[in-house]
Each structure stands twice: as structure tokens, then as C-alpha cells.
Amino acid sequence: MIPEGTQPPGWVPFLFSHAIKQLLLRYLGMKRNKVLIVYTGGTIGMVQDENGSLHPFALDRIYDAVPQLKSCQYGIDSITLPSIIDSSCMTPSMWVNIAEIIEREYDRYDGFVVLHGTDTMAYTASALSFMFKNLDKPIVFTGSQLPLGMLRSDGRENIICALEIASTRLVTIPEVCIFFESHLYRGNRSTKINAENFDAFESYNYPSLAKAGINISFKEHLFLPMPTEPLQVRKKFDTRVAILKLFPGIGPEIVNSVLHTPELQGVVIETYGSGNAPTDEWFISALDDAIRRGIIVLNVTQCKAGSVKMRQYAASCDMDRIGVIGAGDITIEAAIAKMMCLLGEYPDDKAHVKMRLSQSLRGEITE
Ligand code: ASP
Numbered sequence: 001m002i003p004e005g006t007q008p009p010g011w012v013p014f015l016f017s018h019a020i021k022q023l024l025l026r027y028l029g030m031k032r033n034k035v036l037i038v039y040t041g042g043t044i045g046m047v048q049d050e051n052g053s054l055h056p057f058a059l060d061r062i063y064d065a066v067p068q069l070k071s072c073q074y075g076i077d078s079i080t081l082p083s084i085i086d087s088s089c090m091t092p093s094m095w096v097n098i099a100e101i102i103e104r105e106y107d108r109y110d111g112f113v114v115l116h117g118t119d120t121m122a123y124t125a126s127a128l129s130f131m132f133k134n135l136d137k138p139i140v141f142t143g144s145q146l147p148l149g150m151l152r153s154d155g156r157e158n159i160i161c162a163l164e165i166a167s168t169r170l171v172t173i174p175e176v177c178i179f180f181e182s183h184l185y186r187g188n189r190s191t192k193i194n195a196e197n198f199d200a201f202e203s204y205n206y207p208s209l210a211k212a213g214i215n216i217s218f219k220e221h222l223f224l225p226m227p228t229e230p231l232q233v234r235k236k237f238d239t240r241v242a243i244l245k246l247f248p249g250i251g252p253e254i255v256n257s258v259l260h261t262p263e264l265q266g267v268v269i270e271t272y273g274s275g276n277a278p279t280d281e282w283f284i285s286a287l288d289d290a291i292r293r294g295i296i297v298l299n300v301t302q303c304k305a306g307s308v309k310m311r312q313y314a315a316s317c318d319m320d321r322i323g324v325i326g327a328g329d330i331t332i333e334a335a336i337a338k339m340m341c342l343l344g345e346y347p348d349d350k351a352h353v354k355m356r357l358s359q360s361l362r363g364e365i366t367e
Pocket of ligand 1: 041044087117143145
């Protein structure tokens with residue numbers, strides 16, 4: 001035992017561990033981290049031709065559009081989806097295409113950047129978060145409000161930061177995220193809030209995972225935990241689902257036409273406030289009948305922030321009694337993607353799907 005008074009001051013072990021860390025980083029630095037860009041389309045992927053019109057660019061021209069990438073410290077490869085789309089044309093089968101590329105290349109890269117249109121980015125990021133179980137590398141979605149080919153494009157900044165985050169050695173982000181206008185958000189917590197401004201995304205119910213300023217400051221305590229099991233990728237979606245948004249004046253014709261959609265398996269109802277809905281007899285019995293026919297009914301609030309709290313008001317007690325599931329503070333994008341994914345994965349086990357819908361699978365619900 002070292003006698004008291006002869007112990008080294010507290011900063012000595014710190015300096016020592018710091019020196020080891022620096023040496024390790026230098027050693028690791030010999031091998032560059034590698035990032036794969038998966039290019040799906042969207043505004044970001046457009047350049048102006050000599051006549052000034054915008055058109056999608058081939059990703060091999062990315063260094064022309066973002067010359068700063070030539071001097072970056074990590075390796076970049078890219079893959080383009082067979083058809084480059086406006087993300088309003090996104091489909092679950094394209095989610096599977098993106099996931100299959102990442103799954104195939106998973107061991108060869110340290111992180112992935114998905115270039116995607118902003119309109120449905122939150123849906124795709126949510127879907128991928130549920131598809132990838134035990135993810136231990138970052139998948140960072142980004143895009144832009146102005147095309148890369150335009151002088152004031154926000155795309156350059158977004159793509160450079162997204163690549164930096166996907167390749168960083170400072171932290172490991174085992175999550176599907178969205179980087180936009182200096183913030184890194186959890187993908188399944190994000191929502192597009194602005195069709196005009198550069199800060200187009202927000203995550204109302206969960207803080208951002210990192211902020212890019214002079215440095216990128218990571219909030220590691222907010223990351224999902226590192227998995228201990230091997231990666232699994234789920235690729236089945238059941239699209240026999242619907243979203244029913246309530247409004248004052250909604251009548252039985254609309255509600256019943258949705259709930260009697262042939263083959264419907266699940267419906268997300270967008271309710272008011274903390275999960276409230278009309279208490280009219282016709283409404284509750286329409287939902288009750290649907291639930292008895294095996295349709296899953298999930299309660300998500302129309303509010304951007306805050307949570308469904310079943311039974312907080314009398315206006316949600318009947319729904320709770322008949323078996324409507326409260327989905328907490330999940331976003332509508334994450335709710336519908338999660339429902340399709342769980343129904344696809346467990347087609348014969350509705351009880352299991354219901355149970356998982358009320359729980360957080362990838363940090364999409366505050367528990
Ligand atoms: N309509 C475009 C898309 O989502 C918008 C964008 O990328 O910002 O593909």
C-alpha cells in the first residue's frame with residue numbers, strides 16, 4: 001500500500017490515460033475509417049446544368065459538388081439505388097433495398113450515410129430503426145432544402161457533418177439518425193416541420209444526440225446502449241394499415257369507411273391532446289367492432305410534443321376499456337412504420353404485435 005502523502009496527485013493518472021489514448025488514436029489513425037454513402041435521391045442530389053436547370057447528379061461527381069470531401073480523413077464509397085427518386089415516391093420495398101445494401105456492406109464500413117429527400121426522411125429513418133435490431137454502427141440520414149448544385153445549398157454542410165459523424169472515432173452511435181442543420185436527431189423521434197427553412201427537422205420528445213458548431217459535441221448519455229447480440233435485419237412489412245386523423249365534425253361515414261377497408265390489419269388514430277377522442281356511442285362502437293374483427297387500433301396524439309396518457313381524461317377511458325393501445329409520445333411517422341414492421345414480422349401473433357407497440361423498441365417512446 002502506498003503511504004498517504006506519497007500518492008501521485010489526481011491529475012497524474014489522467015495525463016497517463018490521456019497519453020495512452022492519444023497513442024492509440026494515432027495507431028488507429030493508420031487505418032482510415034470508411035463510410036458508405038447510399039444515395040436514394042431527393043433535392044440534395046441535384047446540380048444545375050449549363051442552362052441553369054436542376055437534375056439529379058451521378059454520385060461519382062460528388063467531389064465536384066463538395067470539393068471539401070477530397071481532404072477528409074476517412075474513406076468514402078457510394079452506391080446509388082437503381083432509381084433515384086423524389087422521396088414522396090418512397091415505398092417499403094425501397095426501405096428493404098436500402099437496408100439490404102447496408103446489411104451486405106455492414107462489415108466493410110464503420111458507418112453509413114443515406115442521402116434522402118426530406119419529405120419522407122423521418123418515415124424511412126423510423127422504418128430502418130425498426131428493421132435493424134442490434135445495430136452497432138451509425139446510419140445517418142441527411143438531405144437538403146436546396147440542391148447541392150446551388151450556391152446557397154445547405155446540402156454541403158449537411159453531407160460533410162453527416163459523413164464526419166458516421167466516421168468518427170470519438171464515439172460510437174449505435175443508431176439510425178437524421179443530421180440536419182447542425183443537429184443530429186434520433187431517426188424515429190424526428191419529424192419534418194418546415195418546407196422552407198434550413199432547419200427542417202425537429203425532435204420534440206427527445207433531445208438531439210449531437211450538435212455541430214465549431215466542434216461536434218456528442219451527448220453520449222442520450223445514445224441507445226451498445227447491443228450485445230449480433231445484428232438482425234427485419235425485411236417484412238405489412239402495408240394493410242391506415243392513419244385516421246380526427247377532426248371536430250368527423251362522422252361515421254369516414255370512420256367506418258376507414259375501419260372497413262378490406263383486409264385492414266391495423267389503424268393509427270391521431271387523437272387530440274393527451275390521447276382524447278369523441279365519446280359518442282357510434283365512435284366507440286365503431287372502434288370496438290374493428291378491434292373485435294382483429295384490427296389493431298393505436299392511439300397517437302396530434303400534438304407535436306407530449307404524450308398519450310390513456311384515462312387521464314374521461315375522453316380516453318372508453319378507448320382504453322375496449323382495447324385501444326396508447327402509444328405514448330411516439331411520432332406518427334415512427335408509429336406507422338413500427339406497425340407495418342411488427343405486423344410483417346409477426347403475421348400470426350396480434351397479441352405480440354400489440355404488446356410491442358406499447359413498448360419502446362429503439363428508443364422511440366419515452367418509458
Ligand atoms: N421533394 C423532395 C424529396 O423529398 C424534397 C427534399 O428533398 O427536400 O425528395
